[in-house]
Amino acid sequence: MHAGLSRLQCGAILPDKTANAVMSANSSEDSNALDPLTRVRIVLVEPSHPGNIGASARAMKAMGLSDLALVKPREFPAAAATARASGADDILVHAKCYDSLQSAIAACGIVIGTTARERHLEWPVVTPREMAEWLAPRAAQEECALVFGREQAGLSNAEMALCHRMVRIPTSADFSSLNLAQAVQICAYELRNAVVVSPATGARVDEPLATTAELAAALDHLQSVMIKVDFFNPERPRLLPIRLQRLLNRSELKRSEVQILRGFLTAIEETLADH
Ligand code: SAH
Numbered sequence: 001m002h003a004g005l006s007r008l009q010c011g012a013i014l015p016d017k018t019a020n021a022v023m024s025a026n027s028s029e030d031s032n033a034l035d036p037l038t039r040v041r042i043v044l045v046e047p048s049h050p051g052n053i054g055a056s057a058r059a060m061k062a063m064g065l066s067d068l069a070l071v072k073p074r075e076f077p078a079a080a081a082t083a084r085a086s087g088a089d090d091i092l093v094h095a096k097c098y099d100s101l102q103s104a105i106a107a108c109g110i111v112i113g114t115t116a117r118e119r120h121l122e123w124p125v126v127t128p129r130e131m132a133e134w135l136a137p138r139a140a141q142e143e144c145a146l147v148f149g150r151e152q153a154g155l156s157n158a159e160m161a162l163c164h165r166m167v168r169i170p171t172s173a174d175f176s177s178l179n180l181a182q183a184v185q186i187c188a189y190e191l192r193n194a195v196v197v198s199p200a201t202g203a204r205v206d207e208p209l210a211t212t213a214e215l216a217a218a219l220d221h222l223q224s225v226m227i228k229v230d231f232f233n234p235e236r237p238r239l240l241p242i243r244l245q246r247l248l249n250r251s252e253l254k255r256s257e258v259q260i261l262r263g264f265l266t267a268i269e270e271t272l273a274d275h
Contacts, residue, residue: 036139036195041067042184043104043147045155048074052151054084054092055181061088063188068095069104069145084181101147101159102216109142109209110135111249113155113163114187116177122246123166128187131167132194139195142209146187151180161245162212164252210258215248218258225265228272 042060047053053076057068068091070076077092085092098104105111112131113123126134135144147163149155160166169178169186178186210218222244226232232240253261 036136037064037192038066039139039143040065040135040191041069041105041108041143041145042188043069043071043101043145044073044180044184045071045101045147045159046073046150047076047180048151049180050075050078050081051084052180053078053095054081054086054088055179056148056184057081057085057088057091057095059181059185059188061085061091063185063192065188065191066091066094068092070095070097071101071104072099073097101162102212105145105147105162106211106213107143108145108212110138110144110252111147111163111212112145112165112167113147113160114149114167114169114183115154115160116168116171116183117154118168118176123160123163124250125166125168128167128169128190129194131165131187132190134165135191136194138209139191143211146184146191148180148184157242161242162249164249207254207256210253210255214255214258215253218253218262219245219248221262221265225268228269 042056042065044053044056047056047070050073053068053070053073060066060068076095076097081092082089096104112135115125118125138144146167147155147159149159155163167187168176169183171178219241223232223234223241226240227234
């Protein structure tokens with residue numbers, strides 16, 4: 001269920017890689033130093049105002065980002081989106097629509113959520129600058145996503161559990177909620193700054209990270225073995241599934257490490273089957 005099978009096209013009909021290639025070719029300023037920016041996908045979850053989609057596209061284009069994904073937008077394509085994009089229409093044309101956050105981020109190795117609220121103690125919450133400094137070298141190698149929530153309600157707990165880090169833009173204590181596109185702008189600006197100021201030279205990881213889809217499959221596997229050994233009762237799940245998901249997401253697991261974990265789980269299953 002976590003594979004990116006449910007992608008719906010809502011802009012031009014182009015496969016992801018083609019869309020990225022078109023964007024890079026069109027951008028005269030793209031150089032190797034800015035390449036990580038093409039690997040950061042901006043995901044808007046259920047945006048209700050098409051104007052915010054257009055303004056987000058404009059914010060992205062000004063910072064050299066090009067990959068926009070929309071999860072169940074209320075209205076898109078829309079004249080209001082095009083009007084607010086003010087010339088960043090190409091980003092709207094290539095925007096891809098999905099029916100769930102899982103499918104929008106399935107191919108990503110790193111997923112960063114954003115929140116206006118301070119109370120998400122369960123997640124490491126960082127500033128946009130910290131996020132950008134952490135993400136810039138990783139985006140040189142991994143497909144990454146920056147996820148923004150609904151105008152009214154933000155992201156759900158289940159959606160936040162899919163994120164490896166949460167970003168909170170520091171604000172005045174009594175008014176913490178920015179306009180969606182302005183939040184996109186600040187994060188995109190910091191990302192650009194981090195990529196331009198400290199081009200991805202160091203911090204290279206030798207192996208690819210597991211994608212969200214691979215982590216979701218590992219989580220399913222882990223839970224099914226926990227059920228078989230009577231460690232976990234799915235009828236009374238409590239917080240265990242979400243805690244395990246957070247643990248996996250926080251760990252920056254490499255693909256090979258997930259394979260070791262799954263191999264171990266399979267060995268347990270085989271041993272159980274022999275008895
Ligand atoms: N009432 C909502 C506010 C949503 S604002 C809530 O309580 O979450 C819409 C989206 O803009 C948020 O989901 C987030 O993605 C982004 N955003 C707004 N203010 C932000 C802030 N201070 N820090 C980080 N993201 C913010």
